[in-house]
Amino acid sequence: MHTRGGSSTRGQSGLGFGSRVSSLFLAMFATMATIYVAGRLWQDAETRLRLVEELDKITGQGKSAVSVDDTLKIIACREQQKKLSAVETELAAARQAGFVSKKLVEKGDGHSKKRILAVIGIITTFGRKKNRDAIRKAWMPTGAALKKLEDEKGIVLQFVIGRSPNHGDSLDREIDNENRQTNDFIVLDGQVEAIEEQPKKSKLFFIHAVETWDAEFYAKVNDDVYVNIDALGATLSTHLDKPRAYIGCMKSGEVFSEPTQKWYEPDWWKFGDGKSYFRHASGEIYAISRALAQFISINRSILRSYAHDDVSTGSWFIGLDVKHVDESKFCCSSWSTGSISRKGSLFTHPLSVFLVPDDRHMNSHAMHLVRVDPDCIKIVKLLVEEDECYIQLCFVKGNSITVQTFSLREYEILLTGGWFDFIEVELGQDLLTCTRFYSHIAFQRVHDGVRIFPPVLSDLRAAAAVEVAKDRNGVDQVVLRNRRGASARVSLHGGQVLSWRTDQGEELLFTSSKAIFKPPNPVRGGIPICFPQFGNRGSLEQHGFARKKFWVIDQNPPPFFHHNDFNDKVSTDLLLKPSEEDLKIWPHSFEFRLRVCLTAEGNLTMISRIRNISCKPFNFSIAFHTYLSISDISSSLTAIVGFRFLGLLKIQFYRQELSELASSEVRVEGLETLDYLDNLCQKERFTEQGNALTFESEVDRVYLSSSDVVAVFDHERKMTFTVRKEGLPDVVVWNPWEKKSKSMVDFGDEEYKQMLCVDGAAIEKPITLKTGEEWTGRLELSGKTLGGEATLISEPGFDPGTCGLWAHHASAAPL
Ligand SMILES: O=P(O)(O)OC[C@H]1O[C@@H](O)[C@H](O)[C@@H](O)[C@@H]1O
Structure with a gap:
């Protein structure tokens, strides 16, 4: 059996040797190939797929011979599928955007969903609830009416906001709460609400909107703009025939290269000698068609932003086949010469x-x-x-x-x-x-022959100047004016700064409308100096006597410490020495030198040098009682916020509380976690718990040992005041609020809303000067509007050159 069988086998083997060898070879080859293929798993899927196919062909055993085939094929298929869908998406987007030849465009895209007319994003931020409420009352439908607007007119209207830098904090929670009630927000999780991040916000909005809604147009509106929705819809409809429309109040305009300017552009140098922008739509309101929104979405990672969102948007469309539609109805200021009719205008500025x-x-x-x-x-x-x-x-x-x-x-x-x-x-x-x-x-x-009326029409390029003028009571005042036109006014009565204006003429210090300008009492406002005592912490009258005294101008002040800086600033030195009368109540001879200085940037600097010229030591406290002018710390006035034409000569006005009209958020930063003495609680000591100090009732506190920089943010006014100080460890924060306001004769009942005192001071630990010693304290105030906002924390120390110290500067130096 065995032999026979062997012979039989042999017989077959004689016939099949070649095939056995070939099978063996193939099996070995298959095995090696399997090892080879498995070892090349990292290779590109297409290559791998080809290998498998080749292997299949050679072995003729395909799947069963090579165990990793299925896996490889599946991987390859998946990757191919992914690539294919990505290409399809891009193709569809490009096709819709009109970037594909008409021949390639398929008929019908298979979308059955109804396309709406427009998605309008109202760009808002924290602290502007009152603006949003004003908009909701004036022109934005709410609740079911908002849905109806979408269903019937094809217009989606939403506020657009990002997230707090401290994700999930009270700012975020407030927005979430508001949204729960109003359901009218797009919250962009990838956007941080910070000034420097703002230009990116419109980009993220367009991306979000085009990915969420299929609309003909996507529009961006600021949250201080009045929009006539029907007129906007009608206007957009007239541009439906333009596939890549960019619609707005077109401008180019000057590129501002000075950091102090409101519309400063850090990249100004990129705009050539002419320093003018490319054509772009003004930021209050503009719209882009779907194709352009898709273009932004597809190219999000390569589209860069400039300092301002409207300029950024304009830059994205440079060189593209985009139709710039200069739509005068989108212009905030469309008044033509001789006529200020705004008929047909789409919106008005609610801040008008x-x-x-x-x-x-x-x-x-x-x-x-x-x-x-x-x-x-x-x-x-x-x-x-x-x-x-x-x-x-x-x-x-x-x-x-x-x-x-x-x-x-x-x-x-x-x-x-x-x-x-x-x-x-x-x-x-x-x-x-x-x-x-x-x-x-x-x-x-515009034309010659116009009379100039100071200070309103002053020539802003006038040379820096120091002038002495008399006020209505015959008291001398020193007026400092820098080259750019910023100014400060200091009265010799009290050495009190009464006015500090930006180069745009904007007053930064508060003065009460009921202020009494008659000496001896200090004027309610400006910066009275509390010396040698603060408040009632001592035997002297409230806040000491210096603010009531007449100071004199030192015509020969010591030179500036940094000579190079001298040219770019204006200053005056005032001196106060005690009178016989003063010595009776405070028997210490001193010389108080106050240098008030306006820097080239318009910052107000006050350097105080107090020298003990008596025979024994003395202690003193000091505070620069700075009344900052703010928009509205808390509002209750009524105002008309909007109107509606009901027919010829019939207008319905919307009235509302001013508190709802404008954002009133004013906050002080830099005092967090500090201890303070509360004057409203018998000077008891507390610790500040909040993140930033905000206001809803009377505040009268002395914050102890603060950092050298404190900032006051006024969102409504879009203003940041920065208080930088040296030698003045404490900070007084005071607002009298409603009740106390009414008790002050030289203060309007409602004026507490427009002021906040933030003083650099030395109170808790009075300063001791031995005979001949001198103390120097320094305060520098800056006020910057949005765009040139100051950063607060980690400020480097003072640049001593900003408004130089005296050449003989020496703190506590003997005579
Ligand atoms: O009315 P005066 O004397 O100018 O003072 C105003 C306020 O000044 C603040 O600094 C004090 O803390 C308050 O208590 C005081 O009311």
Whole structure:
């Protein structure tokens, strides 16, 4: 059996040797190939797939012979599938964006979902709930009406906000709570709400919107703009035929290269000698068609941002086949020369609020706010008669047109406290255009022959100057003006700074409308100096006597420590020495030298040098009682926030609490976790618990041993005050709030809303000077509007050159 069988086998083997060898070879080859293929798993999937196919062909055994085939094929298929879908997505997007030849565009994209007309994102941020509420009341439907707007008119309207830098903190929670009630937010998780991050926000909004809604247009609106939704919808519809439309109030305009300028562009040098921007739509409101939104979404990682969001958007479309539609109805200031009719205009600026004297208090300059839509304003005129200057406003009040004329005095008040939008002022044949800088108007001369009325129309390029002028009571005041036109005014009465204005003429210090300018009492406002005692912490009168005394100008002050800096700043040195009378109540002879200085950047610096020139040591406390002018610490005034035409001559005004009208968030940073003495609780010591100090009632505290920099953020005014100090360890924070305001004769009942005192001070540990010793303290204030905002923490120490110390500077140095 065995032999037979063997022979039989042999017989077969004789026939099949070649095939056995070949099978063996193939099996070995298959095994080696398997090892080889397995060893190359890391290779590109396509290569691997080909290998397997080749192997299949050679072995003829395919799947069963090579055990990793299935795996390899599956991997390869998956990767191919991924690539294919990515290519399909990009192709579809490019096709929709019109970037693919028409021949390649398939008929119909298979989408059955109805495309809406527009997604409008209202860009907002923390601390602006009142703006949002004003918008909700004035022009944005809420609740079911918002859904109806989407269903019936195809318009999605949402506020757009990012997340707090401290993700999940109270700021985020507040927005989430608000959204739970209103359901009208797009919260961009990838966006941090910080000034420097703002330009990216529009980009993220467009990406989010185009990925969420299929719309013809995507529009961005600021949260201080009044929009007529129907008119906006109608206007957008007229541009449906343009596949890649970029619609807005087109401009190019100057690129600002100075950090102190409001619209400063750090990349200004990229714009060549002409320093003008490429064409872009003004940021208040603009719209882009779907194709462009998709373009942004696809190219998100390579699209960079400039300092301002509108410029950034314009830059993304450079060199593309994009239709720039200059739509005048999107212009915030579309008033043509000689006419200020805004008929057909899509929106008005809700900050077009005129401050007018309250009828009942015409002479006391008490103010109330009247919100006037520029559609209702017929004309604004600057009138000149003899040496008097008047401004005349014609506006609608109720259903009637009212004309009001204000003399220069009121006019100045309008300038310092008012919120103006763009206006044109006629002066005979000449025309002055006027630009809003938050609460200030700066004039540009268009024609020659226009008279200049200081301080309103002062030449901003005037040389730096120090002038001495008399106030209405005959008291000398030193007026400092730097080259850019920033100014400060210091009275010899009390050595008190009474005014500090930016180069745009914006007043940064508060002065009460009820202030009494008659000595001896200090003026309620500005920066009174509390010396040698703070408050009632001692036997002297409240806040010591220095603020009531007459100081003298030192005509030969010691030179600046840093000579090179001298040219770019203006300063005055005032001196105070005790009178016989003073020595009776405080028997210490001293010399107090106060150098008030305005830097080239417009910062206000106060350097104090106090020297003991008596025969025995003395102690003193000191505070620079700085009344900062702020927008509104808490509001309760009524104002008209919007209107609606109900028919010819019939206008419905929306009134509401001012608290709902404007963001009032004012906060102080730099005092966190510090101990403070609470003057409202018998000077008891507490520890600050909050992140930043905000206000909802009377505050009267001395924060102890603070860092050298404290900042006050005023969101409504878009202003950051920075207080930098040396030798002044403590910080006083004071706001009298409602009840105390009413008890002060030289303070308006409601004025606590417009001020906040933040003083650099040395109080808890009085300063001791031995005979001949000298103490130096220094305070530097800066006020920057959005865009040039100061950073607070980790500030380096003072640059001693900013407003030089004295050449003989020596702290506590003997005579
Ligand atoms: O009315 P005066 O004397 O100028 O003082 C104003 C306020 O100044 C603050 O610094 C004090 O802490 C307050 O207690 C005081 O009311």
